[in-house]
Amino acid sequence: KQLEPFDLIVFGGTGDLAHRKLLPALYYRELDGQLHDNARIIAVSRRDLSDDEYREWARKSVASQVNGLCDLAMQRFMERITYVSLNVDENTGWENLEQVLAGREDITRAFYLSVSPKFFGPICSAIGEHGLVTEETRVTIEKPIGHDGESAHAVNETIGSVFKEHQIFRIDHYLGKETVQNLMALRFANVLFEPLWNSAHIDHVQITVAETLGVESRAGYYDTAGALRDMVQNHLLQLLCLVAMEPPESMEADSVRDEKLKVLKALVPMDEDRVNRNTVRGQYRAGASAGGAVGGYLEEVGNPHSMTETFVAAKVEIANWRWAGVPFYMRTGKRLASRLSEIVIQFKDLPHSIFLEEAGQIAANQLIIRLQPDEGVKMQLMIKDPGPGGMRLRKVPLDMSFAEAFKVRNVDAYERLIIDMIRGNQTLFMRRDEVEAAWKWVDPILEHWANDKEPPKGYTSGTWGPSASIALIERDGRTWHEE
Ligand code: NAD
Structure with missing residues (x-):
């Protein structure tokens, strides 16, 4: 229109x-x-x-x-x-x-x-x-709106003295991505998922936003920011909110934003002990990317003492009825093994298997929401292996690749967001209290890291980050999702 x-x-x-x-x-x-x-x-x-x-x-x-x-x-x-x-x-x-x-x-x-x-x-x-x-x-x-809670508050105050909140559109372009929108459609336009969308049926959630690029031309900015500020405070926490929020009353901006805010407020605060146990910060070293040799972060930013992280993994807990005991594992970084953004909802194991051992292992169901590349939604199910060989089970994906299913041009997030903004629709934009609540959770991590003399853990460019991030999830008996 x-x-x-x-x-x-x-x-x-x-x-x-x-x-x-x-x-x-x-x-x-x-x-x-x-x-x-x-x-x-x-x-x-x-x-x-x-x-x-x-x-x-x-x-x-x-x-x-x-x-x-x-x-x-x-x-x-x-x-x-x-x-x-x-x-x-x-x-x-x-x-x-x-x-x-x-x-x-x-x-x-x-x-x-x-x-x-x-x-x-x-x-x-x-x-x-x-x-x-x-x-x-x-x-x-x-983005970025501030570099910590206090400065974000100050920016919001200044803008708020000229514009009313309904006039202010804080962009998080992840919210404009097709699959992110689809997450809401999937959850709230189907009866299938919502009854299972809680700690009774979900074992844990993984959110990965992996880039293959390094800091490129943004070294100056990046070295003062780091992955926690640049990615986690906004994009990853917003994705977490959309997975974890209660059904909003409607798609009205404030209904959706009220529910996201409740999630941010329910995040278990990161005290020193939690920061030490549940976060990993890394920094890329020389290695290979897209087939070619690449330098390390310290050389690229020209600062041999930089403590800035280019990788973060964290185990996040949400203290509410729906999610108590369900960890959300997040990781994001530069110069990782592939460019991949996805949300994995890992369901629980079967309470009891009726199949013989020869039937093979039964993998718990997974719902995978792929943001990039190849946007789509995939449900991992167990089926019987076809043929006369008796009851053998096999994991197969119920796969919907958007590019294959819909022959339409992939609309960039900015297209949708600019139009929404011109129309005055704030549903996909962050409200002031959301931004400040996200900082409130991030601030103690920044503070503990700043006091920590130990530098970020090095990882070779072209890998999946420091081994500590693998240990973070494996010590809970779980693994990062791999294709
Ligand atoms: P940029 O440095 O490429 O562009 C800055 C612009 O500001 C230029 O047009 C420049 O002429 C103008 N400018 C600089 N000083 C000025 C002055 N004194 N008076 C008037 N204009 C002046 O920056 P960018 O990468 O386009 O980023 C713009 C914003 O978008 C930043 O807030 C950045 O954090 C954010 N952002 C950028 C990207 C990206 O991919 N580039 C992604 C996410 C967010």
Whole structure:
């Protein structure tokens, strides 16, 4: 359905995120005819560019990310783009933006802050001071929101002094992924799973987000952040919430967010003993990735004493009726053996087997939700091996690969999230209290690690992380899921 007219103002319009994600996402919405004739994209950044120079840059960005461009759509797309040069540090150029926005107070005005987080506060304050907040204004901020609970609170306070909570869209792009949405469909549009979705039937849950890349060009930022802040505080905890939450009353934003918040509040706090026993931090060393030799983290960031972790594994406990006694094992890292993100729901063993030993081992059921690559859902079941050989059992997957099942283009998370934001739908965005509750759980881990003199455990690039992460799950008599 076509969107109402809007002005989308992208701060950081010449940045990497705009180049790789935002502009291609908007182009696809153009291609689908979803953008009204009176919808504009206003790119803002420091550089001094004319509209045409920026359009040329934007055209190249889209062309580098999209196969088979449509000239007509590209032409329409170019025409709706305007460029404004503005320097946040020097607080100059705001009058240019004021001019471009003047007279369009009645339509949706969406600010997208695709800039370094240090600018979130100053940009929001300036937007307020220049009187640019209208009734239908929203603001989207990228991660990271703070580097701990206190700084996140401060960022939220500043933004909250200019915008009301219903106007603030905190992006966690994992929530826009097709399979993550499907997790909600699977749980709440089928009767099959919900009765089993608890400690009586589920043995444990695994959440893996594995990358093969190293820090690449983000070394400067990454060395001050690390995997816990960069991945666990937001993406992994959000995935955990969607698996663990109670059925919300409806898909309304606050119903869903209320339930996620309850999960975050029920996480068992990480005291020192738990941090020592239940977390593993690692750092990649030289090794091999995608067939080639690669250097180690310390050399790549040029800091031989860096204690920053590029890998985290943790055993997380949720203290509520549904999940008491069901561990959630999470792991994420860079330079791991393969690029893989998945959630594994491991059901309990049968209470009793009626089969003879020759029938073979009975593997407990597993529901595997694959986020990447090859998005899909797989249910591991036991069946009888076909043929005359008597009752022999075999594990087979009931497999639904989305790419095979649906011959549609794989829509990027940003496409969905930008549209939701323009429409004002906050269901897939994080509310302030969620972000702060997630930090509250993460903060003690950061604190104990900071006091721990022992460096992160080294692991060879191209492996599954430090052996301590394998020990973390195996000492409970369980193993990480492997294909
Ligand atoms: P980037 O460094 O590539 O781009 C920054 C942009 O800010 C540029 O357009 C630059 O011109 C502009 N800018 C810098 N200083 C400015 C100033 N003084 N005044 C006005 N504009 C100025 O950053 P990015 O990678 O595009 O990231 C943008 C945001 O998105 C950050 O918050 C980042 O944490 C977040 N993010 C990025 C990615 C990614 O893949 N790139 C992923 C997740 C989140």
